[in-house]
Amino acid sequence: MRTASIKDVANHAGVAVGTVSNVLNYPERVASKTRERVQASIAELGFVRNDVARQLRAGHSRTIGLVVLDIGNPFFSSLARAAEDAAAEGGNAVVLGNSGHDAGRELHYIDLFEEQRVQGVLISPVAENSKRLAALTARGTKVVLVDSPSSEDEFSSVSVDDVSGGYMATKHLLDIGRRRIAFVAGPQQFHQVADRLSGAMRAVAEVPGATLEVLQAADLTVLAGRGVGDALVERERSLLPDGLFCANDLLALGVMQSLTMLHTLRIPEDVALVGYDDIDFAASAVVPLTSVRQPTTLIGRTAIELLTEQLESPSAAPRSVVFKPELVVRASTGS
Amino acid sequence: MRTASIKDVANHAGVAVGTVSNVLNYPERVASKTRERVQASIAELGFVRNDVARQLRAGHSRTIGLVVLDIGNPFFSSLARAAEDAAAEGGNAVVLGNSGHDAGRELHYIDLFEEQRVQGVLISPVAENSKRLAALTARGTKVVLVDSPSSEDEFSSVSVDDVSGGYMATKHLLDIGRRRIAFVAGPQQFHQVADRLSGAMRAVAEVPGATLEVLQAADLTVLAGRGVGDALVERERSLLPDGLFCANDLLALGVMQSLTMLHTLRIPEDVALVGYDDIDFAASAVVPLTSVRQPTTLIGRTAIELLTEQLESPSAAPRSVVFKPELVVRASTGS
DNA sequence: CCTCAATCTTGAAACGATTCATTGTTACGA
DNA sequence: TCGTAACAATGAATCGTTTCAAGATTGAGG
Numbered sequence: 001m002r003t004a005s006i007k008d009v010a011n012h013a014g015v016a017v018g019t020v021s022n023v024l025n026y027p028e029r030v031a032s033k034t035r036e037r038v039q040a041s042i043a044e045l046g047f048v049r050n051d052v053a054r055q056l057r058a059g060h061s062r063t064i065g066l067v068v069l070d071i072g073n074p075f076f077s078s079l080a081r082a083a084e085d086a087a088a089e090g091g092n093a094v095v096l097g098n099s100g101h102d103a104g105r106e107l108h109y110i111d112l113f114e115e116q117r118v119q120g121v122l123i124s125p126v127a128e129n130s131k132r133l134a135a136l137t138a139r140g141t142k143v144v145l146v147d148s149p150s151s152e153d154e155f156s157s158v159s160v161d162d163v164s165g166g167y168m169a170t171k172h173l174l175d176i177g178r179r180r181i182a183f184v185a186g187p188q189q190f191h192q193v194a195d196r197l198s199g200a201m202r203a204v205a206e207v208p209g210a211t212l213e214v215l216q217a218a219d220l221t222v223l224a225g226r227g228v229g230d231a232l233v234e235r236e237r238s239l240l241p242d243g244l245f246c247a248n249d250l251l252a253l254g255v256m257q258s259l260t261m262l263h264t265l266r267i268p269e270d271v272a273l274v275g276y277d278d279i280d281f282a283a284s285a286v287v288p289l290t291s292v293r294q295p296t297t298l299i300g301r302t303a304i305e306l307l308t309e310q311l312e313s314p315s316a317a318p319r320s321v322v323f324k325p326e327l328v329v330r331a332s333t334g335s
Numbered sequence: 336m337r338t339a340s341i342k343d344v345a346n347h348a349g350v351a352v353g354t355v356s357n358v359l360n361y362p363e364r365v366a367s368k369t370r371e372r373v374q375a376s377i378a379e380l381g382f383v384r385n386d387v388a389r390q391l392r393a394g395h396s397r398t399i400g401l402v403v404l405d406i407g408n409p410f411f412s413s414l415a416r417a418a419e420d421a422a423a424e425g426g427n428a429v430v431l432g433n434s435g436h437d438a439g440r441e442l443h444y445i446d447l448f449e450e451q452r453v454q455g456v457l458i459s460p461v462a463e464n465s466k467r468l469a470a471l472t473a474r475g476t477k478v479v480l481v482d483s484p485s486s487e488d489e490f491s492s493v494s495v496d497d498v499s500g501g502y503m504a505t506k507h508l509l510d511i512g513r514r515r516i517a518f519v520a521g522p523q524q525f526h527q528v529a530d531r532l533s534g535a536m537r538a539v540a541e542v543p544g545a546t547l548e549v550l551q552a553a554d555l556t557v558l559a560g561r562g563v564g565d566a567l568v569e570r571e572r573s574l575l576p577d578g579l580f581c582a583n584d585l586l587a588l589g590v591m592q593s594l595t596m597l598h599t600l601r602i603p604e605d606v607a608l609v610g611y612d613d614i615d616f617a618a619s620a621v622v623p624l625t626s627v628r629q630p631t632t633l634i635g636r637t638a639i640e641l642l643t644e645q646l647e648s649p650s651a652a653p654r655s656v657v658f659k660p661e662l663v664v665r666a667s668t669g670s
Numbered sequence: 671c672c673t674c675a676a677t678c679t680t681g682a683a684a685c686g687a688t689t690c691a692t693t694g695t696t697a698c699g700a
Numbered sequence: 701t702c703g704t705a706a707c708a709a710t711g712a713a714t715c716g717t718t719t720c721a722a723g724a725t726t727g728a729g730g
Binding site for chain 3: 005006007017018019020022025049050051052053054056223
Binding site: 015017018019022028030034039053055056057058059330 | 706708709710713714715716717
């Protein structure tokens with residue numbers, strides 16, 4: 001059984017196709033008697049409007065593309081959810097693409113989205129990729145960078161000030177009297193890691209006598225954090241840092257597990273601990289974790305807003321929004 | 336600047352539109368000299384095929400709809416990722432909708448997907464909803480239920496045998512000598528919770544002298560688990576269960592935190608602990624958690640396969656695939 | 671040089687909706 | 701009864717592709 005078209009409805013109701021279209025889009029233009037007859041036919045035939053045809057005529061879709069680095073990461077899944085909600089309010093849907101840090105997959109999704117004539121693309125790019133994205137905008141598809149500041153103000157962007165986040169985390173450790181600070185870093189090519197470190201360095205520089213050590217973790221995972229923690233536990237007590245700032249919560253939780261498992265070191269008495277991201281597990285860890293919260297919901301909504309802005313006034317200059325993160329103090333720094 | 340159409344390319348290359356279309360879809364039908372000329376024009380004009388028009392002609396899209404209960408839940412985000420990968424291999428894209436356990440939003444996405452003429456819908460339904468879904472299939476949109484067995488074999492479905500998972504978790508506790516078993520339950524209207532409990536009951540019934548107690552948690556979260564754990568710690572030692580099976584890993588981790596925090600109860604010596612889902616945090620918990628692993632990747636891929644199957648032979652009867660979960664033994668049960 | 675087959679290319683029809691200028695209808699005041 | 705304004709309904713054109721029957725071109729064999 002082929003699905004009923006607007007023409008079938010028109011025949012069934014004994015009106016012209018234009019009238020059916022009006023019933024769907026401008027019901028007030030149609031006399032109520034006719035409208036009811038058409039609506040009855042729609043119900044009887046089980047007619048469902050073909051959005052593809054509508055889009056062809058309209059020249060653009062009601063869809064927004066979103067490319068994220070890793071949908072398994074709570075940061076991105078939360079962001080995606082917020083974007084989806086915000087888009088839905090405007091009658092749009094979000095198509096999700098997961099690049100998994102792979103430039104090839106990222107390109108694949110950009111191509112796909114352009115062929116689908118999405119209204120715009122929200123993207124957390126794997127690397128600087130502005131040629132392809134510039135081509136997109138040149139052909140009329142709007143682009144908003146997410147969690148990645150736009151170099152040169154070429155595109156609109158939403159990001160969080162990671163330098164400032166690193167600064168406030170470290171300053172908090174200094175404020176509660178810690179002086180031997182260590183930063184647990186992930187891979188340095190992630191700009192987030194580099195920025196948080198640079199914020200930490202700034203805070204330490206402001207306090208005479210404070211020192212900053214960098215401990216390198218292989219990855220941004222719980223396991224990598226345990227590795228760092230295990231190494232710390234072996235150290236002579238006098239060489240231990242008394243304040244630890246980790247590049248993200250997963251690392252922090254791993255470190256926490258190592259330190260608390262053997263009951264030799266107490267958190268926060270011996271070592272105060274700060275994480276980053278404020279994932280759900282931070283609040284409910286063995287020792288509730290002080291963390292830097294990123295406003296994921298706000299980021300997602302704002303990205304949609306910036307896109308909408310560009311769609312409504314296509315000539316307007318791109319705009320960049322940078323959010324300040326927020327420190328959430330919990331027991332791991334003495335609350 | 337309007338984006339170039341196939342007609343613009345045809346003019347520019349001095350050929351007919353049909354030829355350009357052939358270059359795009361059946362390059363071998365076109366003489367190589369012509370083909371190269373057309374490809375040069377495509378490159379020069381920056382032509383990008385309009386998939387909307389293509390879909391209109393084809394009568395269906397290259398898109399598959401996926402509606403999940405909660406994209407923030409690692410189970411679903413992992414599943415979504417797998418489905419997306421599998422779909423991409425077949426040249427299709429997955430559009431994600433997040434119902435958030437809300438029937439209204441679920442309906443919204445079903446409507447949207449039908450208007451967009453997706454090839455099919457993969458859905459983890461909020462509740463029994465077969466009328467709307469039956470209407471979908473009646474109009475030719477295929478449906479595959481995910482993580483929810485199809486009653487009456489009306490639709491194809493992929494699910495995991497939760498009864499069997501509950502059975503194997505509990506049997507493992509019994510096998511290591513535990514007799515006073517407790518099941519930490521979440522809301523009973525989730526069929527997953529009910530099924531896991533019923534498996535646990537079956538295992539306990541097989542061992543004379545073994546008992547099963549049900550501890551009710553308000554929610555399937557870490558916090559709810561801590562609540563249950565805190566209540567347990569207060570109990571008289573002789574009334575404590577010696578084996579705990581939790582409806583999911585979040586609950587188990589919460590319970591673990593309560594029990595270990597005060598160092599009064601040891602895991603697994605005093606209480607052995609089993610979770611469900613085998614999320615990433617299970618392996619790296621303070622005490623690595625024994626858990627029942629669900630093959631999320633397999634579920635996602637299989638859902639796409641079942642859909643493909645139905646698309647290729649539309650008259651074939653729906654098929655249901657039920658996976659057996661797998662017990663992963665770790666330190667929390669003595670490994 | 672002609673024929674025939676093989677190979678390429680053409681261009682109009684179709685997909686299903688929206689748009690809008692045009693035509694048809696109604697009703698009311700003069 | 702007529703003129704006209706206000707309101708409804710019409711239907712052809714359009715969006716950008718794909719499809720496919722028909723026409724054009726090429727080359728080999730006689």
